[in-house]
Each structure stands twice: as structure tokens, then as C-alpha cells.
Amino acid sequence: MAILAFPRVAHRYLDVDGIRVFYRESIPAQAGPDAPVLLLLHGFPSASHQFRRLIDAIGNSYRVIAPDYPGFGHSDAPLPTSAGGTFGYCFDRLADTMEGFVKGLGLDCFVAYLFDFGAPVGFRLATRHPEWFAGLIVQNGNAYEEGLSDGARDFIALRPDQPDAEQKIRDLLTLSGTRFQYETGVGQLELLAPDGWTLDQHFLDQPGRKQPQVDLAFDYHSNVARYGEWQAWLRQHQPPTLVVWGKDDPFFPEPGAHAFLRDVPEAELHLFQTGHFALEEKLPEIVPLIADFVDRAWSGS
Template sequence: MSAHPPTRPLVAAPAPAVHRHLDVDGVRVFYRESLPERPDAPVLLLLHGFPSASHQFRRLIDTLGSRYRLIAPDYPGFGHTEAPAGFTYSFDRLADVMEGFVQGLGLDRFTLYVFDFGAPVGFRLATRHPEWIAGLVVQNGNAYEEGLSDAARDFIALRPEQEGARETVRALFTLSGTRFQYESGTRDPERIAPDGWILDQYFLDQPGRKDAQEALAFDYHTNVEQYGRWQEWLRTHTPPVLIVWGSDDPFFPEPGAHAYLKDVPEAALHTFPTGHFALEEDLPGIAPLIADFLDSLSGLPDLNGA
């Protein structure tokens, strides 16, 4: 055995993680949780978007999960979570289940990562329990009308009684619609692994899932109606905020990122020339920003020892 040190750096191993379920009022919530080296590691609650689930955070969990406790649940109607027959799909109900999930895990203080649908779910949690929120990471999660593209506004305005509205909504639940959400706005579509949209489509095609997603699509207007309340929460509680945003998102364009600065002007804002699922193409740039942000909140030394 050589006494000399290795001539190349060791490769960092992915963080260990567990995959569990937690019962919340009859909903069997699936979640992923990293196993950090420190038992008191800072907690980051990852709230996914449409049409995805907690699997969208697998690479982030691999990258940061040894240093921080990353927890990523699937909402009812998404991923591996199982909801009972008759469950009412609305953003209020998704937030109810996530509120019960947080309480079931015994979390009382954490940083919240909100992306896409995670923003309306997460802001509901924040306004119900401001004492929970140590910090906020926003990644293409909208809380301002400036962040709605014309296409998004038209979609949100649809109502089920309108002629052709259901067909318009259901067109988004096809494989081509799902793939478009991953690839649109990216610099290089070849860097976007197909696994994400294929797995998303698998779950969308499960019995009852398209009905659930249709109900949420027609409920989305309730989120826009609460933007003022969420903005007031930001102004009143002034949480530390990190904004990382795919600037070529066709649904939530870059003005939605800058709008946060009206209410939390000290927020750190970083844009990336990519699409809606910014982590797919820009994880190497985004992950260190999240790590630095979590370290600044917890008092840990940064990863570079500075």
C-alpha cells in the first residue's frame, strides 16, 4: 500500500437518502429525505412543481444532502403519494396536507424552497405559520402578476364551463406538453435528461390523475387572488430570501423574479439563461448559492472554509 497521498481529489459521494411515507389525514404522503452527517443540520423543505414530484430534486439531494437535511414530499395527485377516493383537489387542500406533513415530522423551523406549484403551497404555509420560516428560496415560483406570461394569464382565466376549456387544459397533460415544459427556454435541450418528463408522464397517466390536475388547473386563479396577501407577508416578516430564476421560462418570465425586490429589497437575486426547470440545466450554478444561503442562516462555515 502506497504511503503517498492520492494524486487526484476524491470524488464526492452522493448523499444517503431514505424514501418513506407519512399518513396525513388519510393521505399517504411519500417523501424523500437526506441523511446529513450532522444531526442538527439545517432543514430545507423542497416543494415541487407541476407536473413533477419530489423526484425533480434527486440531483440536488445528492449534491447537498450530506450537509443539510433536505426533505421533499409529493403532493396528493402527484408522484408516489396516495390520496383517498373523494379527495378534493385544490391548492388550499394541498397546503392542508403539507401543513399536516410538516407537523407530522415535527419540523418547527426550516428554510422553504418553492418552485412553480410549490409557491402557492409554500406561501399558504408561510402565512399560516410565519414562525416556521427561517428563510425562503424561490426558483421560478410566482407571487406577482408581473411574473405571469400572456399564455399563463390566458390559461388561468379558463373556467370549466367555457367551451373548449377542458380540452385546452387536458392538452397540457400529454407527453409532448410535459416535454415542452422541460425543454422550452433551455440553452441546450441535449443537457436535459428525458427521465424527468417520462416519469412525470407516467404519473399523469395513472387513474384519476388527470382529473386531479384538471381540478388544480381550474383552481389556479385562487393563487393569483392571494398574491397581495403573500406580498404583505414578505413585507411584514422580511424573511431572508434567495431568488434563483430561469430567465427564459415561458410561463413565469424574469419580471416575476425582480418583482420580489419590491417587498424584500435585500433579497439575493440570480438569473440563469434557462427554462422553467432551472435545476435541470443549471444545478452546478444554483446548488452553491443554496449552500451559501443555508450556511448564512445557520452560522455554519461555508463549504470553502471562508
């Protein structure tokens, strides 16, 4: 019986402007030091652990790097400015840290996987450094107005001076709120490992971890304001693009996936009957698409 080769995965920290950024990195024995590089940018309220199965599946052929943002997972969570600290939790600042992370590792070319929060972080990096991007894989990472559900629009409209606005955000940071994000839209719940939402909630419940999420939620409108800029970047640069999308996502519905074809007509689009965390249920179907795409994007870079 043939045994599949699994990668070794290193778990490391990199200092970025005084912040210890945790990351996972596969060591691709098959491909060696010249292996294509795939940068995985995670979503809310998760961290790099959401990519563990994906890294095992492809990490022996590619150098796969998955960092945790500040305030997420195993990375430092500096005290936010809203609580008297010095770190402002906004999407520009997350992108600043990830920019420093990429430079710190000496990466100058990669295929980026943008999921959820990974889209606003990744598109900020793309507009700053288009030369870094050999291709884009977008998985339920929105960049279009039509990709926002009514519930998402209501959430994004929350402002700190509105009554009960912060409490509405904090209600999403509970175990029931986290589990809802994983389970909604999933066809076969038995394929959904409970470890994902359990780990997410573990980190959310650590001291000082909820206020950064509140601050980021109040800043999410800054992403919508930049959709036009990101769409213009896509039109100008026409990066090789693969869109894989859980079509029953309660936050980012199917029209947001189709919208990418408007600006990148040659993009590949694959829809799956699942929810927001599409890899949880549809990993076997999505992995071959990723591998084929990375091979072609890297050979053309």
C-alpha cells in the same frame, strides 16, 4: 483522486389525515442531527423526483426533505370530489396536507425551496406559520401579476363552464405538453435529461391522475387572488430570500423574479439563461448559491 461524499437518501411515507404522503429525506452524515433543514416543494406536473440531483449534491450537509403532494408522484391520489370522491383538489387542500406533513415530522424551522406549485403551497404555509421559515429560496415560483406571461394568464382564466376549457387543460397533460415545459427556454438540450418529463408523464398517465390536475388548474386563479396577501407577508417579515430564476420560462417570465425585490429589498436575485425547470440545466451554478444561502439563513434563525 478525491471522491465526493454522497448522502444516504431514505424513501418513506407519512400518513397525513389518511393520505399516504411519499417523501425523500437525506441523512446528512457530515452535519449530524443538528443539520439545517431544507424543505423542497415541487411543481407541476412533477414530484419530488425532480430534486434527486439536488439532494445528492447537498444532502450530506443538510437534512433535505422533499414530499409529493396528494395526486402527484408516489403519494396517494384520492378520488376527487369532482369525480364523486371526498378529496377536493385545490391549493388550500394541498397546503393543508403539507401543513400536516410538516407537523407530522415535527419540523419547527426550515428553509423552504418554492418552485412553481411550491410557491402557492409554500406561501400558504408561511402566512399560517411564519415562525417555521428560516428563509425562502424561490425558483420560478410566482407571486406577482407581472410574473405571469400572456399564455399563463389565458390558462388561469379558464373556467369549467367555458367550451373546451377542460380539453385545453388536458392537452397540457400529454407527453408533448410535459416535454414542452421542460425544453422551452433551455439553451443546451443535451444537458436536459429525458427522465424528468418521462417520469412526470408516467404518473400523469396512471388511472385517476388527470382529473386532480384539471381541478387544480381551474383553482389556480385562487393563487393570483392571494398575491397581495403574500406580498404583504414578505414586506412584514422580510425573510432571508434567495431568488434563482430561469429567465426564459414561458409561464413565469423574468419580471416575476425582479418583483420580489420590491417587497424584500435585501433579497438576492440570480437570473439564468434557461427555462422553467432551471435545475435541469443549471444545477452546477445554482447549488453553490443554495448552500451559501442556507448556511447564512440558518445561522441567523
